[in-house]
Amino acid sequence: MRRFWVLTAMGLLVAGCDGSSEMAEPAVTAAPDTDTVADTEPSSEPDADAANYGTLEWAVSGDWRGENAERDRFRNPAETLTFLEIDPSSTVIEIWPGSGWYAEILAPWIAANGGTYIAAHFAADSASEYRRRSRAAFEDRFMDDERFGEIDLRGWGPADGGLGAPGSADAVLTFRNVHNWMRGGFTERAFADFHDVLRPGGILGVVEHRLPDTREQDPLASSGYVQEAYVIALAEEAGFELVAASEINANPLDTADHPNGVWTLPPSRRGWDEDGFDTAPFAAIGESDRMTLLFRKRETEPMPDAEPETED
Secondary structure (H helix, E strand, O other): OOOOOOOHHHHHHHHHOOOOOOOOOOOHHHHHHOOOOOOOOOOOOOOOOOOOOOOHHHHHOOHHHHHHHHHHHHHOHHHHHHHOOOOOOOEEEEEOOOOOOOHHHHHHHHHHOOOEEEEEEOOOOOOOHHHHHHHHHHHHHHOOOHHHOOOEEEEOOOOOOOOOOOOOEEEEEEEOOHHHHHHOOOHHHHHHHHHHHEEEEEEEEEEEEEEOOOOOOOOOOOOOOEEHHHHHHHHHHOOEEEEEEEOOOOOOOOOOOOOOHHHHOOOOOOOOOOOOOOOHHHHHHOOOOEEEEEEEEOOOOOOOOOOOOOOO
């Protein structure tokens, strides 16, 4: 039996408890869940003369990705982006790209095909030092590097406006972010912004750490895990229709029940440096079990139910 919470009102209550409209700061130990940049700077430039130049295979196999490519076996970027029907000649928005694990694939791939890659990052003048540092690291990595084309970098979050002009994007992608919005009571607003910025028929792709549907959902997702049914309900409430769900990023070894939440697992490895902590079981699991969901904004909005006729 599926059990999931309707969290909309509860999430907003949590966000308003301290009278602040700013989203709750991510826990310090949660930060490593964001995408990271390779420790060494690759020397190779994208080869425009390569036989497969501009293909997704070319972008995924690019030498500029360095050590980040080692995580492909858990994240399956080629299979994921193919399943999500991403057209690199279109306008694609990535939500909160962190330090750019997916941006290293998306930006050069889209640039090579004449599309537009929009990075919806934190605001440059955010009151949060964590967010300012994250945004600055992304800028240092991507904004002055011809390998990644002309990235449209925008600030987006609870204290900011929407993602852009209504109907101006073809696809919105978010990787492992829903739990952060739950913590800040921002989920409804986030999905509403996605719906607003997408053209009719536009795509929303969601990848998130998955909580088994037999387990009770924490309204704040403090473990980092979210029920798939809850994410689907959020998207449908915002006006999306579910097209398909994939097990591309599933990991049946992950029980979603760890002493330090999802951050116990690689790549975060929270607690691994504590005396007596047995790391072997978590190393054997690898990265988390993840849902991969494809939604579409309806071409036409459904008509509201007509009011029943009444006799005079």
